[in-house]
Amino acid sequence: MAPDYRRISLSGWGRTSPSVSLLAEVPVEGLAEHLKDSSDRGVVVRGLGRSYGDAAQNAGGRVLTIADRAAEAVIDDVRGTVTVGAGVSLDELMRLIVPRGYFVPVTPGTRYVTVGGAIASDIHGKNHHVEGSFGNHVERMAILTASGEVVEVSPREHPDLFWATIGGMGLTGVVLDATFRLLRVETSRCTVDTIRCRDLDELITEMSTGDENSRYSVSWVDLLATGRKFGRSVLWRGDHARRSDLDPKSASDPLQYAPRHLLTVPPVVPGPGLVNAATSRIFNELWFRKEPDRQTGQIKSIPAFFHPLDSVGAWNRLYGRSGFVQYQFVVPFGHEDVFRRIIERIVASRLASPLVVLKRFGASNEAPLSFPMPGWTLTVDMPAAAHEIAALSHSLDELVLSVGGRHYLAKDAHTSADVIRAGYPRLAEWRTTRDKWDPNGVFASDLARRLELVG
Amino acid sequence: MQNAFGEPQNILVLGGTSDIGVAIARRLMAPSTKTVTLACRRPETAGLAVASLTRPGVVAEAVEFEATDESNHVGFVRALVDRTGDLDVVILAFGQLGDQERLENDPASAADLVRVNFASAASIALAVAAQMRKQGHGRLVVLSSVAGERVRKANFVYGSTKAGLDGFAQGLGDSLEGTGAGVLIVRPGFVHSSMTAGLEAAPFATTPDVVADAVASGLRTGRRIVWAPGILRWIFMILRHVPAPLWRRLPLG
Numbered sequence: 132m133a134p135d136y137r138r139i140s141l142s143g144w145g146r147t148s149p150s151v152s153l154l155a156e157v158p159v160e161g162l163a164e165h166l167k168d169s170s171d172r173g174v175v176v177r178g179l180g181r182s183y184g185d186a187a188q189n190a191g192g193r194v195l196t197i198a199d200r201a202a203e204a205v206i207d208d209v210r211g212t213v214t215v216g217a218g219v220s221l222d223e224l225m226r227l228i229v230p231r232g233y234f235v236p237v238t239p240g241t242r243y244v245t246v247g248g249a250i251a252s253d254i255h256g257k258n259h260h261v262e263g264s265f266g267n268h269v270e271r272m273a274i275l276t277a278s279g280e281v282v283e284v285s286p287r288e289h290p291d292l293f294w295a296t297i298g299g300m301g302l303t304g305v306v307l308d309a310t311f312r313l314l315r316v317e318t319s320r321c322t323v324d325t326i327r328c329r330d331l332d333e334l335i336t337e338m339s340t341g342d343e344n345s346r347y348s349v350s351w352v353d354l355l356a357t358g359r360k361f362g363r364s365v366l367w368r369g370d371h372a373r374r375s376d377l378d379p380k381s382a383s384d385p386l387q388y389a390p391r392h393l394l395t396v397p398p399v400v401p402g403p404g405l406v407n408a409a410t411s412r413i414f415n416e417l418w419f420r421k422e423p424d425r426q427t428g429q430i431k432s433i434p435a436f437f438h439p440l441d442s443v444g445a446w447n448r449l450y451g452r453s454g455f456v457q458y459q460f461v462v463p464f465g466h467e468d469v470f471r472r473i474i475e476r477i478v479a480s481r482l483a484s485p486l487v488v489l490k491r492f493g494a495s496n497e498a499p500l501s502f503p504m505p506g507w508t509l510t511v512d513m514p515a516a517a518h519e520i521a522a523l524s525h526s527l528d529e530l531v532l533s534v535g536g537r538h539y540l541a542k543d544a545h546t547s548a549d550v551i552r553a554g555y556p557r558l559a560e561w562r563t564t565r566d567k568w569d570p571n572g573v574f575a576s577d578l579a580r581r582l583e584l585v586g
Numbered sequence: 587m588q589n590a591f592g593e594p595q596n597i598l599v600l601g602g603t604s605d606i607g608v609a610i611a612r613r614l615m616a617p618s619t620k621t622v623t624l625a626c627r628r629p630e631t632a633g634l635a636v637a638s639l640t641r642p643g644v645v646a647e648a649v650e651f652e653a654t655d656e657s658n659h660v661g662f663v664r665a666l667v668d669r670t671g672d673l674d675v676v677i678l679a680f681g682q683l684g685d686q687e688r689l690e691n692d693p694a695s696a697a698d699l700v701r702v703n704f705a706s707a708a709s710i711a712l713a714v715a716a717q718m719r720k721q722g723h724g725r726l727v728v729l730s731s732v733a734g735e736r737v738r739k740a741n742f743v744y745g746s747t748k749a750g751l752d753g754f755a756q757g758l759g760d761s762l763e764g765t766g767a768g769v770l771i772v773r774p775g776f777v778h779s780s781m782t783a784g785l786e787a788a789p790f791a792t793t794p795d796v797v798a799d800a801v802a803s804g805l806r807t808g809r810r811i812v813w814a815p816g817i818l819r820w821i822f823m824i825l826r827h828v829p830a831p832l833w834r835r836l837p838l839g
């Protein structure tokens with residue numbers, strides 16, 4: 132063991148299932164050295180730990196973070212691509228590219244994810260229905276494989292490793308750097324249309340008919356509202372603003388971009404946390420009412436539209452010591468009845484926090500473990516200490532699987548090997564590729580052990 | 587691995603025919619559970635227990651384990667881990683109550699009982715703890731007893747082994763701080779089980795299932811000690827301070 136390893140308790144963003152690993156920050160050049168003699172517990176790379184469950188921890192084994200510098204990113208203005216180290220965060224990258232008139236092809240609800248994490252989870256954003264997930268935009272990667280060799284991969288070169296690494300949760304090798312296509316933007320603002328929907332049917336209809344014409348579309352549902360208000364929701368659609376959309380003052384510096392942190396939740400929050408049915412209900416009422424019935428062409432900044440939660444640091448502490456789980460699943464189109472039944476069960480449980488996202492996915496990509504498929508996805512945070520949460524989650528799992536849906540590995544903290552095997556019919560194919568590139572099981576994680584993804 | 591709800595993949599019961607141990611295992615079983623191993627000195631007597639834990643997709647089986655065979659403890663743990671994977675939850679449930687009068691008349695048999703309940707328990711607990719420390723996670727559930735909280739004349743041989751085991755488990759838990767592994771100490775009162783069959787029930791007598799519920803919630807919330815039923819915690823807070831002359835005369839069986 133090199134002296135720079137620290138023994139440390141790690142968990143995901145949900146702060147459940149902590150385990151103790153040996154952690155070191157390693158420069159890219161030193162990585163291969165650290166894969167060697169990684170003991171029988173293996174090694175995994177950790178980005179910014181924004182996955183909710185146990186993907187980026189490795190009990191009893193090694194966890195590496197990559198020391199990378201955004202300043203070394205190379206932008207190709209002719210092709211509109213960037214080549215960047217996998218340890219760089221989307222936050223750092225955007226500070227570099229937005230002032231130069233570019234945006235990332237896909238952004239999650241937080242900027243604090245690394246490029247490596249974005250690839251390993253094949254993340255999706257509000258534009259999935261038209262532009263797909265992160266992996267769709269990757270042109271090539273350099274991957275450090277279990278043997279210590281660096282392999283250049285693309286859809287043409289070693290396509291098996293390329294696609295197995297996209298969505299592969301860090302279990303096929305370490306992404307060192309990647310080249311991906313950027314989106315050209317005229318401004319750092321967005322134009323946003325807001326539609327308030329009275330109930331779930333109205334929302335589903337609105338999204339089914341109107342989404343295709345917008346680059347971005349996402350909605351929030353009040354999962355505590357019952358009776359006539361069941362499924363009341365707010366739908367936002369948007370795109371990057373053109374220079375002509377801005378007022379003269381903003382138009383003079385159209386690509387101005389400098390997001391800030393407003394405040395950070397202190398490390399100690401009283402026992403059961405501050406998120407409960409009462410506080411959530413009040414929040415939902417205010418949140419719903421603050422939105423206009425219908426508004427078009429509102430100008431919002433990138434952080435306000437894409438990353439509102441990032442203005443509060445460490446908000447995951449609000450749930451208290453026991454943490455929370457984020458339940459995210461997708462069910463294919465044509466099963467809106469089951470989608471509705473799942474939502475009814477969540478509402479009836481009264482466990483939902485206000486953080487809810489409902490989104491319509493477009494086509495899948497070729498990655499065997501990529502989560503998105505054409506259908507409806509719902510994301511909801513629930514306190515892990517709640518007594519009924521295990522029974523609720525397992526019953527929802529069955530409904531999701533019964534219509535060919537599945538769960539998102541980057542969020543998962545509770546499913547089992549059987550649930551994942553059923554949801555990802557191409558798991559066996561992925562495993563074959565993984566075993567080919569890592570025959571001795573160098574890469575391992577708590578997630579991999581819990582869901583029997585490897586071994 | 588345990589998931590966010592503390593549901594284990596692998597469960598091991600040491601003293602695999604223990605009514606309480608089996609009830610805890612049954613309570614902890616979840617869709618993600620893969621194996622339940624009952625470690626028994628006579629596996630052939632565990633048929634009913636195994637049957638009560640059998641579910642589709644779960645390997646429930648009884649394996650041989652003699653607590654007093656301490657030299658074999660490390661090997662036992664290693665062989666099990668090789669076969670089933672990490673130890674997620676281990677329930678240390680073996681123990682003997684003994685007959686106080688017989689123990690007093692046969693000091694050598696008292697030594698045997700002290701050995702099983704304390705020395706052998708300490709040995710296997712250390713072997714399990716070493717594995718959990720290595721794997722960076724895991725929970726060891728130790729069946730202590732209120733009998734050790736303040737030892738009574740009616741069963742002081744047994745009670746003192748539980749007092750010793752309880753202290754041992756507290757220290758072991760502290761020593762595991764920061765390793766990812768942990769110890770949950772369970773202090774039941776009188777539990778209707780094969781151990782107490784035929785004995786007159788003490789006040790606040792309870793069932794293995796109540797103990798199992800307390801353990802399950804203790805594991806989920808990361809507690810270090812649980813009482814079953816919970817009220818005994820408060821009762822013993824008082825009983826601990828009752829003056830000795832009165833304590834000796836309390837009708838506590």
Ligand SMILES: Cc1cc2nc3c(=O)[nH]c(=O)nc-3n(C[C@H](O)[C@H](O)[C@H](O)COP(=O)(O)OP(=O)(O)OC[C@H]3O[C@@H](n4cnc5c(N)ncnc54)[C@H](O)[C@@H]3O)c2cc1C
Pocket residue numbers: 144175176177178179180181182183186187197217218238239240241243244245246247248249251252253254255256299300301302304305306307440541542
């Ligand atoms: C507030 C919030 C909102 C979110 N919104 C969305 C969303 O809208 N859409 C969405 O898809 N996700 C969303 N997420 C989830 C998040 O995008 C993913 O979990 C992402 O993978 C986190 O990146 P990270 O750098 O923190 O990676 P970590 O969480 O540290 O690791 C995630 C996985 O990536 C692997 N990994 C990291 N770096 C590398 C590397 N260099 N090579 C190989 N593997 C690597 C790890 O091994 C691990 O398996 C959200 C998360 C939060 C906290």
Ligand SMILES: NC(=O)c1ccc[n+]([C@@H]2O[C@H](COP(=O)([O-])OP(=O)(O)OC[C@H]3O[C@@H](n4cnc5c(N)ncnc54)[C@H](OP(=O)(O)O)[C@@H]3O)[C@@H](O)[C@H]2O)c1
Pocket residue numbers: 600601602603604605606607626627628631651652653654678679680681682683702729730731732773774775776777778779780781782
């Ligand atoms: N019941 C109560 O009122 C009560 C109260 C507080 C605490 N506890 C404690 O809870 C635990 C479980 O008790 P229980 O009520 O479930 O009792 P039980 O049903 O009698 O179980 C005791 C178990 O210990 C096993 N055992 C005894 N000696 C052994 C040895 N040398 N090697 C291996 N296994 C051995 C027994 O195996 P065999 O089947 O082969 O005998 C049996 O499986 C015990 O530690 C007990 O002290 C019980």
